[in-house]
Amino acid sequence: MRGLSRCLVVSALFLMPLLGVRAEERLRVVATTTQAADLVRAIGGERVALTALMSGGVDPHQYKPTASDIAAMNAAQAVIYSGLNLEGQFEKVFEALGQRMVRTYALSEPVLQAGFLLEEAHGVLDPHFWFDPRNWMLAAEGLAELLAELDAPNAAFYRANAAAYSAQLEALYGWAHSALTDSAIPEAKRVLITSHDAFRYFGDAFGWRVRGIQGISTVAEASVSDIQAVAELLAAEGIEVIFIESSVPRATVEAVIAAARARGVEVRLGVRALYSDAMGDPDKFGGTYLEMIVHNVITILQSFGYKVPPLPARLALSLPEDFQAR
Template sequence: MIKNLLILLVLATTISCKTDKKDNSKLNIVTTTTMITDLVKNIGGDYINIEGLMGSGVDPHLYKASEGDVTKLVNADIIFYNGLHLEGKLVDVFEKMKSKSPIALAEEIDKSTLIGSEYFGSNFDPHVWFNIEYYKQFVKKVTAVLSEKDPKNSVNYTENKTQYLKKLEELQNKVISLIETLPNEKRILVTAHDAFNYFGKSYGFQVVGLQGLSTATEAGVQDVQKLAAFIIDNNVKAIFVESSVPRRTIEALQAAVNSKGHEVKIGGTLYSDALGNAGTVEGTYIGMFEYNVNTIVNALK
């Protein structure tokens, strides 16, 4: 509570004495999740300054703004975030920054196509980036916003959009080809929390998460035992750790399954709420998506 009050005080103070831009010839952009940061970099290229608040392995469900984050947000020309209550603990900060008009990219999606969820204030599952078609909508929105704010570079943004959409189309085709090698009856994806429902809906997987949709909820003993029984009944061969969720939750599930005389392996670590380390293939949206699919398919075959 005290920390929140301090951040709001910093917010009020910083708004009244905004600092100069790093480079007056470029837009200053602030993003929240690594997925959005990567997207904006692909569209903005060298024509923008960008700062992402969250890094690799950071859980956006639990992320709290620091005083430094507030300063970055205040000095931004544009703020892009996921929305649908993914960044739940940043809501108060965004509410105080209405004059900045932070842009929730997921709000562009037709709500009738979203997966419902009682765990979030939006009443929808916010992990929409696991539907590549939704991510393409993000790309188009970001391009439109950058072009409006910086019309002199609109041609460059549009060219970058065209190239990136082509790469996403290639990714989609590659993903479909990989998944087609996995029989339908083996398409059961058990992970630490339900971040992959849109992935499952797109590619025909039954997705089961130990902690539900939000990592803010804790899995109890009954949850572990119930899921262990499901794994045995469905002869699931592998379960998966997530990069932004403690490994112990899945290890506890594995132990519960093994104690009942059924062997289940940990099939690998999936990137869910954050990309991999910057500078690696998995540190990009396209690299992350392809890595996840390869990991899932290879473990479940």
């Protein structure tokens, strides 16, 4: 029976061009960052032919589009990017795309409209908005509306995907919030020190103070005074753990550890690098947005020696052994 129906499907596919029926066309979409690509997969599913430009571990602040990236963007119906100057090297390409009538869409746009963006000291908007899952819900809904507009016959499909995904994001937010604000973690100890300032939204969402050695972009290198200032903070507050980010070279973090040691303070590295501006490769745990947040939360808890609560069933994630609740 199963073999017969497969046979029918195959012959129907062969017949389609003969009958003048075009195979259903999928939307051609390009996504810049790993997070943007994952969201396009979650909302667009099989209705979208996706080209993802950046791979795991790539720093979007520094990434320059290649000739084949530009060709893919020129041939696309829509280019989905994060925005707020995160993709600092794409400005000219985006301008040119606008002239070619390729639709460009910043996932940060609905978050900006809702007034949930954080400002950096100099009035610059912090681009790392995805680290609050509630912001990512807005991005998911915004993307669904864009795809619904570009492919109206499938509008209900995109909106249903966004609703299902938002329910998962809500479960993720609830789990992460209760894990990171557990009463076993003294409030004074809730401090996250990382390579660059990618975690301000994360800290805001989950009640942790954050401090990056570099500012909100990795383009300017950390100065000696940045390194000394963070070492001083570690010493003054007795902070014992500092985190490397997967997309940022580890040299500045090591310089801070050495500077803290010179002050007589022993600081250890987190048990794993955190995912910040890039997620993991798709075959690793951390290769999707949901996994990236879970990866970071568990890595933080384990690094400080705190309890990892079980994941909500709604996330449908299976943890690698070294991440398991204990």
